[in-house]
Amino acid sequence: MAKIIIDREKCKGCLLCVSFCPKGLISVDKDLNRRGVKPVKFSPRPVLRSPQGEGGSFSKGGCLGCAMCAIICPDCCIEVYK
Ligand code: SF4
Numbered sequence: 001m002a003k004i005i006i007d008r009e010k011c012k013g014c015l016l017c018v019s020f021c022p023k024g025l026i027s028v029d030k031d032l033n034r035r036g037v038k039p040v041k042f043s044p045r046p047v048l049r050s051p052q053g054e055g056g057s058f059s060k061g062g063c064l065g066c067a068m069c070a071i072i073c074p075d076c077c078i079e080v081y082k
């Protein structure tokens with residue numbers, strides 16, 4: 001299964017990658033980084049999402065290695081491994 005590695009110290013917390021991951025595998029970390037923002041983290045299993053505000057759903061399956069997250073990141077914080 002593919003995976004990504006996020007440079008949490010470079011991350012500025014813009015959340016673009018969270019929006020673009022089709023599997024919902026990226027979420028906000030609870031701890032601040034050195035920049036003073038909450039960076040994102042990768043979870044190999046899908047996290048609960050409720051983009052429509054009600055109900056919520058689990059997307060199925062792990063990382064596709066599609067690299068959408070890495071492409072969209074403006075600060076090149078994400079590396080994808082297949
Ligand atoms: S490579 Fe694709 S599926 Fe994997 S975390 Fe990034 S956007 Fe999500």
Ligand code: SF4
Nearest residue numbers: 011012014015017073
């Ligand atoms: S797109 Fe990049 S800078 Fe923005 S939250 Fe994701 S990893 Fe951080």
